[in-house]
Amino acid sequence: MRRLLGWSLLIVVLTVLTVLPWLMLDATPTIEPPGKFRRTDLAWIKSLFDRHDPRGQTPDMVHSIRLDETELNRVLNYAVELRRVTGVAAELTPGMATLTATLVAPRNPFGRYLNVTAELTEAPGGVRLNSLQLGSLTLPGALADWTARQAHRWLRRDATYAAFADAFVRVNFDENQATLDYRWHPELLTRLERKGAELLIAPDDQARMLAHAQRLDALLKPYRHGSTVPLVSVIAPLFAERQDDAALQNRAALTALGAYLSGVSLPRLLEGDSRSIRRAPRVLLTLHGRRDFAEHFVISAALAANGGSRLANAIGLVKEEEDAERGSGFSFTDMAANRAGARLGERATGNHAAGIRHLLARVHTDADLLPDFRDLPEYMPEAEFARRFGPVGGPRYTRVIERIDARLAAHPLHKE
Numbered sequence: 001m002r003r004l005l006g007w008s009l010l011i012v013v014l015t016v017l018t019v020l021p022w023l024m025l026d027a028t029p030t031i032e033p034p035g036k037f038r039r040t041d042l043a044w045i046k047s048l049f050d051r052h053d054p055r056g057q058t059p060d061m062v063h064s065i066r067l068d069e070t071e072l073n074r075v076l077n078y079a080v081e082l083r084r085v086t087g088v089a090a091e092l093t094p095g096m097a098t099l100t101a102t103l104v105a106p107r108n109p110f111g112r113y114l115n116v117t118a119e120l121t122e123a124p125g126g127v128r129l130n131s132l133q134l135g136s137l138t139l140p141g142a143l144a145d146w147t148a149r150q151a152h153r154w155l156r157r158d159a160t161y162a163a164f165a166d167a168f169v170r171v172n173f174d175e176n177q178a179t180l181d182y183r184w185h186p187e188l189l190t191r192l193e194r195k196g197a198e199l200l201i202a203p204d205d206q207a208r209m210l211a212h213a214q215r216l217d218a219l220l221k222p223y224r225h226g227s228t229v230p231l232v233s234v235i236a237p238l239f240a241e242r243q244d245d246a247a248l249q250n251r252a253a254l255t256a257l258g259a260y261l262s263g264v265s266l267p268r269l270l271e272g273d274s275r276s277i278r279r280a281p282r283v284l285l286t287l288h289g290r291r292d293f294a295e296h297f298v299i300s301a302a303l304a305a306n307g308g309s310r311l312a313n314a315i316g317l318v319k320e321e322e323d324a325e326r327g328s329g330f331s332f333t334d335m336a337a338n339r340a341g342a343r344l345g346e347r348a349t350g351n352h353a354a355g356i357r358h359l360l361a362r363v364h365t366d367a368d369l370l371p372d373f374r375d376l377p378e379y380m381p382e383a384e385f386a387r388r389f390g391p392v393g394g395p396r397y398t399r400v401i402e403r404i405d406a407r408l409a410a411h412p413l414h415k416e
Contacts, residue, residue, distance in 0.1 A: 029102040030115040031087030044074065059185060062169055066179045068092075086113065090178075096121050096130070097173045111135070118144075120173075127171050206270050208252035209259075212238065213266040216256050220283045231285045231294045232363050239360040247353035250360075251305045254345055258302025261285060261295050287337070288366045288374060296337035297344075297370055304345025330385040331378035336404045340370050343414050359413055371407045376400070 052065055067075065069092045076088040086102040100117045119130040132144035139147070156162045169181040201209070219234045238253050259266050265279040287293040348356040363369055377400075380388065389396045408414045 027111050027113070029086050029113045030117070031089050031100055031102040048075070060183060062181050062183050064179055064181050066177065069176045069178075072178055092173050092176055092178055094174055097127075097178060122171060122173055126165075126168060201270075205248065205252065208248060209255050209266055210270055212249075212253045212256035213259065215241075216260060223283045225282050226284070228284045228286055228291075230366065231287045231298070232366055232369055234285070235360055235369065236363050239357050246357045247349045250348035250353055250357055254298070254302045254305040254348060257298045261298050287370055288372055292334060293337045293370065296334050297341040300338045300341030301345035301348070302341075304342040305349045306345075329379035329381050331380070332376040332400055332404065333373045333378045335401075336373040336376060336408075337370060339404060340408055340411075340414075343408060347414065356413065369413070371411055373404070373407075376404070 048071075052063070069090060072090050072092070073088070076090060086104055088099070088101045090100075091098040097120045098117065099120065100115070103114045103116070105112060105114050115133075115135055117131075117133040119132075120127045121130045122128075129141075129145045129148040131141045132139045132147075152165070156165065167182050167185065169183055170179075171181075172179040215238060216234060219237055220229070223229055234257075238257070239250070256266060259269075260281055263278050263280055265272070265277055268274050268277040268279065284291055285294045285298075287297055344356070347353075348360075359368075366372070377388065389400065391397070
């Protein structure tokens with residue numbers, strides 16, 4: 001009898017494991033991949049973040065973010081661009097939001113896509129999961145909400161999650177519009193940054209980054225506070241040490257350099273408990289005599305080394321367009337440094353990792369890192385840029401970009 005019961009239980013388990021994937025997975029996506037992000041999309045996302053930059057918020061006051069359906073989908077699909085989810089869409093009606101997402105499933109015989117639809121309704125202090133559908137499998141509302149509440153209760157064991165959950169005051173869904181009210185506390189930003197690093201950076205990678213940050217600190221220690229030092233003088237020794245995996249070590253070294261130039265202390269981020277992870281660079285690094293070149297080049301390289309080459313180029317372009325409108329002016333020189341850094345980060349962590357490390361360990365001059373692009377037009381206000389080069393993406397603009405790319409292609413760090 002026990003043997004029969006055991007076989008019956010096994011058959012039930014195998015049936016469930018076979019039927020559930022068949023019900024949950026689909027051959028086609030519910031949400032198609034979003035179209036390619038345009039410069040206007042990135043500029044809008046950046047302006048949204050700038051408007052709600054936590055560092056400018058008044059502590060302990062309730063603030064609101066209000067987005068219409070189109071704007072919310074723009075934000076969601078910007079996240080898709082970074083997370084490589086196939087697509088996300090939201091529909092907003094009074095008191096309710098329907099979120100649909102499509103994820104690519106691992107290779108299996110049942111289907112390529114997992115289509116998820118969640119119906120959320122307003123609730124005191126947050127939202128309630130009204131229903132959840134995974135492919136053709138619909139979870140009863142009570143079961144879906146109970147599962148979500150248990151997950152929320154379990155996640156609250158994490159201090160960072162609990163702090164952010166407590167900061168949300170109210171969520172309101174209206175026709176074609178969503179409003180999030182939250183109470184900001186300054187330490188939340190540091191908590192979020194640390195939690196992001198903890199989740200996104202593997203322990204081994206964290207150790208490599210910390211080791212390179214400490215090495216960089218040791219290289220800069222002999223210089224007087226506030227002094228100016230050529231970037232090339234720290235690049236060579238930073239990449240000279242022999243390590244086992246060139247791609248991983250290159251990523252760690254570029255990340256340490258990018259963090260330093262961005263004013264982020266990796267030790268404070270990865271292992272400290274101070275209220276802020278910020279630390280102004282004590283020594284100023286330059287490339288071809290310019291701090292902005294070093295920043296554009298290294299930060300773009302760090303972004304690309306961590307999987308964001310296209311994003312690095314796009315953000316660089318957005319910044320130059322902003323400068324043309326209200327800042328120092330559009331500069332092809334800065335764009336060239338962005339593109340060079342993005343290419344370097346991509347190659348330093350790909351098939352050419354060992355060769356790039358060998359070259360970086362032997363740089364002696366600024367030209368060994370970056371061609372001298374100071375002959376390119378820069379500091380052009382919007383009207384002058386439009387008069388000389390037309391719209392971004394136009395023929396005259398494109399010709400300059402092609403010149404930049406040709407010079408980069410001939411440089412030792414970028415030669416195939």
